[in-house]
Amino acid sequence: MIKSIDPVACVNCGLCEKVCPADLFRMVEDHMTIAYQGDCCNCLQCRYVCPVDAIEFAPVESTKLDMNGEWAAIKKLMGAEDNPMAEITRLPPWELAKRKAASGEADESDQNWKG
Amino acid sequence: MEYPEQTIKTEVLIIGSGIAGSFAALRARETGAEVLVLDQGEPGFVGRSSTGTNVNRVVLPDDDHEEALRGSVLQTDFMLDQEYGRECIDETYDLFQAMLSMGADYDRGWDGNIKWMMMETDVKGFYQRQAIWNPFGSYKHLHKFVTTARENGVQYRGHTLITELLVQDGRCVGAVGIDTRTGEFLVFQAKAVVLCTADYHAAGCNNIDHTGDGMAMALRVGARLRGMEFGRICFGAIWPSYAEQQISANERMARTYRNTDQKVRIINALGDEFCENYEWTRALPDRMVGGPSWKNYIPAIMKEVKEGRGPVFYEVNGMKFEVGFCQRASAQTGGVRIDKNGVTDIDGLFAGGNGSDMCGGMHFSIPYNLMGSSFTGRRAGGSAAEYIQDHDYVELDSALVSKYKEEAYAPVNREKGLTEPEVRRRMIDIWPKLDYRTEETLTEAFRELRDLEEEANGMKCGDDIHQLMMSLKIRNVVQLGEAEAVAARERKESRIEHYRADYPYMDNIHYAKWVDVSGTGDDMHAELEDIPFDRYPFKPEPTIVDRCAPANRGDI
Numbered sequence: 001m002i003k004s005i006d007p008v009a010c011v012n013c014g015l016c017e018k019v020c021p022a023d024l025f026r027m028v029e030d031h032m033t034i035a036y037q038g039d040c041c042n043c044l045q046c047r048y049v050c051p052v053d054a055i056e057f058a059p060v061e062s063t064k065l066d067m068n069g070e071w072a073a074i075k076k077l078m079g080a081e082d083n084p085m086a087e088i089t090r091l092p093p094w095e096l097a098k099r100k101a102a103s104g105e106a107d108e109s110d111q112n113w114k115g
Numbered sequence: 116m117e118y119p120e121q122t123i124k125t126e127v128l129i130i131g132s133g134i135a136g137s138f139a140a141l142r143a144r145e146t147g148a149e150v151l152v153l154d155q156g157e158p159g160f161v162g163r164s165s166t167g168t169n170v171n172r173v174v175l176p177d178d179d180h181e182e183a184l185r186g187s188v189l190q191t192d193f194m195l196d197q198e199y200g201r202e203c204i205d206e207t208y209d210l211f212q213a214m215l216s217m218g219a220d221y222d223r224g225w226d227g228n229i230k231w232m233m234m235e236t237d238v239k240g241f242y243q244r245q246a247i248w249n250p251f252g253s254y255k256h257l258h259k260f261v262t263t264a265r266e267n268g269v270q271y272r273g274h275t276l277i278t279e280l281l282v283q284d285g286r287c288v289g290a291v292g293i294d295t296r297t298g299e300f301l302v303f304q305a306k307a308v309v310l311c312t313a314d315y316h317a318a319g320c321n322n323i324d325h326t327g328d329g330m331a332m333a334l335r336v337g338a339r340l341r342g343m344e345f346g347r348i349c350f351g352a353i354w355p356s357y358a359e360q361q362i363s364a365n366e367r368m369a370r371t372y373r374n375t376d377q378k379v380r381i382i383n384a385l386g387d388e389f390c391e392n393y394e395w396t397r398a399l400p401d402r403m404v405g406g407p408s409w410k411n412y413i414p415a416i417m418k419e420v421k422e423g424r425g426p427v428f429y430e431v432n433g434m435k436f437e438v439g440f441c442q443r444a445s446a447q448t449g450g451v452r453i454d455k456n457g458v459t460d461i462d463g464l465f466a467g468g469n470g471s472d473m474c475g476g477m478h479f480s481i482p483y484n485l486m487g488s489s490f491t492g493r494r495a496g497g498s499a500a501e502y503i504q505d506h507d508y509v510e511l512d513s514a515l516v517s518k519y520k521e522e523a524y525a526p527v528n529r530e531k532g533l534t535e536p537e538v539r540r541r542m543i544d545i546w547p548k549l550d551y552r553t554e555e556t557l558t559e560a561f562r563e564l565r566d567l568e569e570e571a572n573g574m575k576c577g578d579d580i581h582q583l584m585m586s587l588k589i590r591n592v593v594q595l596g597e598a599e600a601v602a603a604r605e606r607k608e609s610r611i612e613h614y615r616a617d618y619p620y621m622d623n624i625h626y627a628k629w630v631d632v633s634g635t636g637d638d639m640h641a642e643l644e645d646i647p648f649d650r651y652p653f654k655p656e657p658t659i660v661d662r663c664a665p666a667n668r669g670d671i
Contacts, residue, residue: 019254021161021324023295023581036581038536041324045160045254064536071439073547077556078616080420083384089428090435 003058016046125151131311133164135468135492137260142496159261186241196474199455203482287464312470331591342449343602457495467491529575605641
């Protein structure tokens with residue numbers, strides 16, 4: 001989600017206001033401001049057009065657009081449960097390689113992740 | 116608070132300034148008509164066209180057009196209007212040239228020629244030729260089209276949110292809306308109206324401004340929507356409600372599509388490449404996982420999850436992402452029913468682009484995407500220009516206009532009621548029922564959305580035009596959600612990305628038909644419409660197809 005506009009860098013050119021599909025920006029007293037931060041849709045267009053790279057983004061979920069948990073809800077509707085093996089399969093390859101090495105089951109493909 | 120009112124008169128009114136809107140405007144302007152294009156944002160910068168795509172599927176004059184049509188028909192599981200498909204495919208090269216002449220900057224090779232990519236599809240032996248422009252999302256190109264249109268004398272008006280179409284005695288005679296910067300109420304009087312609006316995305320997915328306003332407006336004035344059940348299913352993990360993942364997810368997507376060196380596969384919780392076990396997924400190339408043949412994977416994935424071998428992971432170079440199941444995250448969900456000339460059910464109203472259903476054209480087929488949008492837009496613009504030859508302005512019904520004005524500003528300073536984020540929140544809670552489709556869940560989803568719509572009619576927002584705009588738009592999504600539920604309930608089979616858990620087969624005997632939705636509120640209903648296959652070159656076999664069939668190992 002959009003975080004802030006660097007007030008020092010910003011030249012108030014108005015490009016972000018133009019490209020924003022969610023209509024977030026407003027020019028207030030000759031200064032560009034983020035008026036409706038919560039509506040940000042992360043399209044990053046303002047960031048692409050900003051000539052001075054003044055716009056910062058933060059990895060925060062917008063509460064308005066938060067669809068997290070949808071898949072869990074669907075699984076519940078389905079009556080499906082995760083396989084217990086999923087926890088292990090889900091691990092990133094280096095973690096898997098470590099575990100395999102610890103239990104002495106490492107094979108050739110795990111060598112890539114050594115060290 | 117009093118809002119001033121302004122009436123604007125134009126011969127052809129085009130709503131939406133994306134690719135479709137630009138082509139419609141240029142075509143209508145060619146005949147000398149007075150053309151005004153409206154957009155809710157800044158023309159040339161916002162909307163689906165500027166955030167949506169960069170792939171342009173072109174069929175060159177020397178290419179096999181018959182084969183291109185066959186591939187497109189099979190990709191859309193026979194939902195494509197083949198007469199439209201044929202004409203669109205024949206015209207893609209012309210449209211491509213038009214885009215080039217306006218300054219579209221396609222990727223070129225070292226020799227300066229267009230870099231053509233032949234994209235493999237799930238139809239055996241069928242490759243799509245495509246050109247790409249960068250960066251992903253194309254406001255740079257779109258802006259050039261808008262500039263060209265301006266130079267040709269097309270008028271533009273940005274920051275104008277159209278709220279309702281004016282239909283009098285069965286004819287569309289204009290539209291009303293709000294200036295999103297001044298709050299002024301705008302009345303547009305026109306001889307013909309062309310809808311070039313975008314499709315709609317669900318509450319939480321992707322873009323906040325793709326609310327399908329045009330589709331909902333057309334539905335309210337009596338037009339039919341077609342193909343609403345085909346919300347494209349996306350993989351929840353790769354394309355989730357992603358804030359932080361967005362950049363990397365897009366990059367991953369791009370690499371997956373384009374770089375054959377990537378090792379991509381789908382595994383289940385046990386680490387098995389289960390796709391090998393199913394007939395419809397086993398032969399597909401790795402890099403198409405989650406790509407154009409996603410429809411083939413859905414039944415297999417659902418079976419794995421349901422039978423306790425889930426969840427399923429999407430693995431890119433050893434990295435695993437849980438594959439969710441999330442309808443309509445990326446592409447189209449049907450739209451206003453049009454014929455190949457962009458004519459809708461309502462006299463004087465024409466449609467093109469993503470807000471129309473592109474005659475059954477679907478994502479990943481050739482007559483969809485940028486080509487479909489520009490084609491349908493151009494046709495709709497042409498039809499509108501023809502229509503105004505023998506139709507004049509109609510005196511606007513002031514009672515209707517003032518009713519719409521009252522409705523539009525009703526949420527302002529209302530004391531009680533839901534706010535826009537609350538409606539969104541409620542919708543997100545309902546959405547799983549619309550994604551996991553059975554008779555039960557769809558009925559329930561429709562019921563809940565109906566209740567929500569009733570409440571949303573009494574929404575409140577402060578004295579702020581941006582909030583008012585959001586409130587007006589979110590109501591459209593609720594309405595279209597209902598339409599989707601109704602359409603999905605009518606189609607008792609699984610086809611393309613429409614997956615019904617209780618009818619997992621593709622039923623070519625009973626459902627090789629279109630589903631049209633019409634009416635609003637409790638009267639909303641869906642009807643099956645026969646596809647005129649007797650006129651078309653490609654007809655489906657009257658069989659029931661099981662996309663979940665176990666692999667037939669005999670012929671390997």
